[in-house]
Amino acid sequence: MGVRVWAACLPAGSIAVVSDPLLQMRGIDKWFPGVHALNHVDFSVRPGEVHALIGGNGAGKSTLLKVLTGVLRADGGSITFEGTPLVCGSPAEAVRCGISTIYQEVNLVRTLSVAENLLLGRAPRAWYGLSWRRMRMRAVELLGGLGIDIDVSRPLGSYPVGVQQMVCVARAVDTDARLIVMDEPTSSLDARETRRFFALLEQLRARGLSVIFVTHFLDQVYRISDRITILRNGRQVGVFEAAALPRTHLVAHMLGRSPAEVEAAAGATAAASAVAPERPAAEHATTLGGATPVLSVHDLGRCGTLAPVSLAARAGEVLGFAGLLGSGRTELARLVFGADRADSGVFEVDGRRVKIKGPRRAILLGLAMAPEDRQADGLVQDLSVRENIVLALQAAGRRGAAGGRTGSENAGCGDAGGRGGGFGWGARARQRSLARRFVEQLGIVCADLDQPVRNLSGGNQQKVILARWLACRPRVLILDEPTRGIDVGAKAEIERLVRELCRAGLAVIFISAELDEVARLSDRVLVLRDRRAVGTLERSRISEEAIMAAIAGKGGQEPFQQP
Amino acid sequence: MTKQTPLALWRRPTFWPVALLALLWLLNAALTPNFARIEVRDGRLFGSLIDVIHRGAPVMLLAVGMTLVIAMRGIDLSVGSVMAMAGAVAAQLIAVHDAPLAVVVAVPLVVAAAAGLWNGLLVTLAGMQPIVATLILLVAGRGVAQLITGGQITTFERPAFQFLGTGALLGVPFTLWLVAGVTLLVGALLRLTPLGLYVESIGGNERAARLAGVRVRAIKVAGYVLTGLCAGLAGLIATADIKAADVSNCGLYIELDAILAVVLGGTSLSGGRARMVGALAGALIMQTLTTTMLMRGIGQEYALVIKAVVALLVCLIYTPRFRGALQRLVGREVHAA
Incomplete structure (x- = not known):
């Protein structure tokens, strides 16, 4: 008991901490087949602190939390909780030990009343069974203590998610939790709900409870947390006092750069000025003196998903979207393509005002989108390579693929798909020849055209989706994380292909979590943070560091803002 | 790219239902007297096989539409009732309004x-x-x-209409021509136009299909309309066959037969595949079993159980686990030999 620990491997700028930690995880190792998911990770939480756990995709946040809450067993390392070694083989045991978890999705029974949810399994009893009256009283008392005033006899599902989330927290408090783990609790809350939720967190902190807080919203990290632990690729890269860590440093650590490098390249002040304040797309056109953009979008937004954004895609240019996970990159792409319905926004194609009410309309207007989640949104796994390639072209019918409209200006991939159209009767032979041409041009490795697409490797599957869209001869091609989960060779090929398509006159919107890719390919970069666009970088100013600086914002001095 | 190798016969999707049907027919031909005999009487074909196909026509028609709907992850339980509705309308038009044939059908x-x-x-x-x-x-x-028939069994006499159910063309029952016609038409729509691609993409991954620009809603609606039409046609046949609209029995529980036929044919209820030929074979398997049992004088109660056992066997064959076990078993025998 009372081992005094110097927080491990502290990089410059952080403060060494001396205190009795509530939770101490030391040298945690976790292997998945072929992956070292956690590499000797140290993590500690003090009593009465809100501790943010930050990291990109695959950093190991959820694995670490799963090890802590007994969902997974660590392959190495030790955990002490309140000074004694913690051994828990299941989440239920973790709860008994005093560690509760609040998930992103509320995991209570929505059809039961608030009181029942709060006291499920611990309901007050009387000689005749459950005492509903005392149960309600307990519930009111419990919620009242946390400043929540709601009718506890109504079903939980009748309240907004924010309230449900708070009921989860109240339940955790009542089960005598000393440590509450919150995995993206605010991701589905609006600004007001988030404020209330944070007020609740403050109260927990005041009572001496500790909170581990996982979020992708940097503003919230600074708003609520005392300390920050950053993970990257399964390693702990630093523990910092939130107040002493500039945003640029945080972002640099997350992305695996040294803060000094970022500061030297961009400079705190230069970074701020490099980010042009957001301007309407039309203004861009005049400043660049370029032709009318193929696609321009004004004030496109959706309540709770994305604050209104304007952008313009020009023929022969790559427009990059950069931002951290959850910053709204994918959401913006989906809104542009009509995959989700926008609340606001005006579209112009070639300067003509149009409406995009759904993906089909977008495709007919010459848009194409390779979605982020290939499996769920892109491929039809049971269908063949051929069928997956021709799907969009067939569905678009004659109009979408009309050679005449987009014509020869978009050579795209040679003349492939030129004679497309809704093949109508007797199409199989033409489908085959079209598919074969794309398979050859893009170098898709498959046994034959009628092989189910599910048997292809990730890179080849991605190329099948590219082929699907190139066959439609789009004018604007949106690529959402086209290089995710594919090997290095395939990545390079896709980058080369994007350049080629651009030279052929396509407007490409390129989204990637890997900033070096975005920086290399893009002519302009739209930077997003916390579900709003924070600015656009022009060609001459694009560098990885500049993008990072823009993502980080101005050193955390900004007032707290909600998407 | 390597050259395309033809799939092994038994790996083809329609092999199992068709093979089972063939097996059933062969067994019957060997065991049931007169099953395989087909003779020409009054210029038309007669025999058990012809009878199987004739009796199976309504379920086959339903199976055609149902295949499309199920391939899109839907299902249509209403086909039996739609049959009854169509039959009732036709009977009323003849019996009460004495309408011309075109109207009675249309x-x-x-x-x-x-x-x-x-x-x-x-x-x-x-x-x-x-x-x-x-x-x-x-x-x-x-x-x-x-409501349409006023709760009664509406009977009628109209030879031209009865032809639908009992007539023969070039010696072959008219129902057979109908089934063949509908099958060919829908089959052609599926395989020669992109419709099949749309249907299978919707069933396989609806989100992806929508993002690829497929008119998901329109095609689903079209599937249900087609199923409705098939049910209507089946209702006309059933009504013409007995010269009466028996609304409380016409097509009763037939939706279950149709669904089973589709499943027997290899179309998964989780969608993504449309196997029309298989579904027709499935419908014939069910009808063959029914007819055989009638011919052999096996009671209805046993007939139902036997049908269920056969259905269970076929469905087991479709589960990968069962097939794996079967293959291991067969493999071992080959090794031992």
Whole structure:
């Protein structure tokens, strides 16, 4: 008991901490087949602190939390909780030990009343069974203590998610939790709900409870947390006092750069000025003196998903979207393509005002989108390579693929798909020849055209989706994380292909979590943070560091803002 | 790219149902006297096999539409009631209004198509689960049919209309021509136009299909309308066959036979595949079993159980686990030999 620990491997700028930690995880190792998911990770939480756990995709946040809450067993390392070694083989045991978890999705029974949810399994009893009256009283008392005033006899599902989330927290408090783990609790809350939720967190902190807080919203990290632990690729890269860590440093650590490098390249002040304040797309056109953009979008937004954004895609240019996970990159792409319905926004194609009410309309207007989640949104796994390639072209019918409209200006991939159209009767032979041409041009490795697409490797599957869209001869091609989960060779090929398509006159919107890719390919970069666009970088100013600086914002001095 | 190798016969999707049907017929030919005999009487073919196909026609027609709907992850429970509605309308038109043949055929089909449209709109626009949406018409449709006939069995005499159910063309029962015609038409739509691609992409991954620009809603609605039409046609046949609209029995529980036929044919209820030939074979398997048992004088109670056992066996063959076990078993024998 009372081992005094110097927080491990502290990089410059952080403060060494001396205190009795509530939770101490030391040298945690976790292997998945072929992956070292956690590499000797140290993590500690003090009593009465809100501790943010930050990291990109695959950093190991959820694995670490799963090890802590007994969902997974660590392959190495030790955990002490309140000074004694913690051994828990299941989440239920973790709860008994005093560690509760609040998930992103509320995991209570929505059809039961608030009181029942709060006291499920611990309901007050009387000689005749459950005492509903005392149960309600307990519930009111419990919620009242946390400043929540709601009718506890109504079903939980009748309240907004924010309230449900708070009921989860109240339940955790009542089960005598000393440590509450919150995995993206605010991701589905609006600004007001988030404020209330944070007020609740403050109260927990005041009572001496500790909170581990996982979020992708940097503003919230600074708003609520005392300390920050950053993970990257399964390693702990630093523990910092939130107040002493500039945003640029945080972002640099997350992305695996040294803060000094970022500061030297961009400079705190230069970074701020490099980010042009957001301007309407039309203004861009005049400043660049370029032709009318193929696609321009004004004030496109959706309540709770994305604050209104304007952008313009020009023929022969790559427009990059950069931002951290959850910053709204994918959401913006989906809104542009009509995959989700926008609340606001005006579209112009070639300067003509149009409406995009759904993906089909977008495709007919010459848009194409390779979605982020290939499996769920892109491929039809049971269908063949051929069928997956021709799907969009067939569905678009004659109009979408009309050679005449987009014509020869978009050579795209040679003349492939030129004679497309809704093949109508007797199409199989033409489908085959079209598919074969794309398979050859893009170098898709498959046994034959009628092989189910599910048997292809990730890179080849991605190329099948590219082929699907190139066959439609789009004018604007949106690529959402086209290089995710594919090997290095395939990545390079896709980058080369994007350049080629651009030279052929396509407007490409390129989204990637890997900033070096975005920086290399893009002519302009739209930077997003916390579900709003924070600015656009022009060609001459694009560098990885500049993008990072823009993502980080101005050193955390900004007032707290909600998407 | 390597050259395409033809799939092994037994790996082809329609092999199992067709093979089972062939096996059933062969067994019957060997064991049941007169099963395989086909003779020409009064210029038309007679025999058990012909009878199987003739009796199986309604389920086969239903299976054609149902295959499409199920391949899109839907289901249509209302086909039996739609049959009853179509039959009732036809019978009333003949018995009460003495309408011309074209009207007697066309109006019930329009009613059936409208029923399909109703199902389709409930599923796509209202966003109901297909099983619930079509359950509504399963219940309501028979009621509507009873309202149309006034709750009675409407009988009629109209040779031209009865031809639909009992007539023969070039010696072959007219029902066979109908089934063949509908099958060829829908089969051609599926395989020669992109419709099959749309259907299978919707069933396989609806989100991806929508993002690829497929008119998901329209095609789903079309599937239900087509199923409605098939049910209407089946209703006309059933009504013409008995010269009466027996609304409380016409097509009763037939939706279950149709669904089973589709499943026997290799179309998975989880969608993504449309196997029409398999579904037809499935319908014939069921009818062959029924007819055989009648011929051999096996009681209805046993017949149902035997049908269920056969259905169970076929469905087991479709589960990868069972097939794996079967292959291991066969493999071991080969090694031992």
